[in-house]
Amino acid sequence: MSDERSIEDVLARYVRATDRRDGAAQAALFTDDSTTQIYTRTGPAAWEPVGDPLLGPAAVRYAVDTFMSPHPPLGSSHHVTANHLVDTTGDTAHISAQFVVFEVRGAERPATGWPAGTLGAQGTVRPVESGYYETDLRRVDGAWKIFRHEVRMDLPMALPGA
Amino acid sequence: MSDERSIEDVLARYVRATDRRDGAAQAALFTDDSTTQIYTRTGPAAWEPVGDPLLGPAAVRYAVDTFMSPHPPLGSSHHVTANHLVDTTGDTAHISAQFVVFEVRGAERPATGWPAGTLGAQGTVRPVESGYYETDLRRVDGAWKIFRHEVRMDLPMALPGA
């Protein structure tokens, strides 16, 4: 597999772990000395940090397991990433990717069955967030791992107590 | 072209055939002994089959041509796939992909033209379904073909008579 594809593979596993709320799987993609920082957009090409950086994989795991709201029954999500730009220099690399997050909410089938005339998928798929990942990776024992991860969100964030 | 890219190419042709409601083009991507099964989500990592599997390419073609609702005038759709994971072992391979389906409905231009002040794209683009493809392929005479295809839909499905 090419380096570029291996690096995209890490990002694919990262977003899938987020969608599963699987902090352990996500943390395994980071180096021991990794930093992760969330930003929100303040202008066309300007971003400001939100909160403190997450230091190392244990902090990544804790954040996913603690701060991400669990999906309701029949709920799920998709972090779609697109238009990747990958630059590799020896054992370090950068990937830049767009993302759009979809919140998926399935409708409960009524105990009496769907009403007459109801057909097809029942529920909603709704885009709720978007932005860019700007992510630096390093090759460790032959595997690419994230050592610096910026999540640049397009929308302002309301945080507890802020 | 790398194996990974050739396999993504099959998936790209698959979703494009779906969006065109082109059963013949889609069927041509499957092996003679293929099985296709739709599932819907019942929990965070649980899925149940919907209906019986489609056996072979003729059943795929029949399903696309018969069961998918045709697009209305100025209607179309996009199956966006993302975050592919591809694993290849010799002449067999697996691709896992997220998908989000967008239903596109163009507005009819009024006979008297668009009202004053109307500007830009007229109509709606709406996400209506999402899920994962889990797809096994085999190399047949140098070309990758699908021999097992799982469509794992996030939303419950209401079927005629169900």
Next chain:
Amino acid sequence: MSDERSIEDVLARYVRATDRRDGAAQAALFTDDSTTQIYTRTGPAAWEPVGDPLLGPAAVRYAVDTFMSPHPPLGSSHHVTANHLVDTTGDTAHISAQFVVFEVRGAERPATGWPAGTLGAQGTVRPVESGYYETDLRRVDGAWKIFRHEVRMDLPMALPGA
């Protein structure tokens, strides 16, 4: 980097330049003799041109800088592309890609802070356009450049004075 990836790279830079409203960066991706034409869908597999073609990179730059509406404060956009098909023959190539455009509008944080109980991303992410890029590229001094670019929009367009 493989030719296929280099060509996808051009498309990724193209849509990112559109999202940044950066006419100069977008124009740099085109050959001196390039033609760019927008189409809108008139049927399942039928498209009609909208306006005249843009001839050369200067026209591309002018169009981005003049005709695209600037983002409002806290506004941005994402052109997501997917399901690329790339065909390369020597020093020419074609890429076909689906696109979906998301309009992003951030909410302004009230001077008194977010209301009690407000949590997470504040604003809207809305799909507003979709279609296909059908794009021909030529290798010029080792770099792939666009010499023919078709933007096939699914939705009808209302233009000033039309």
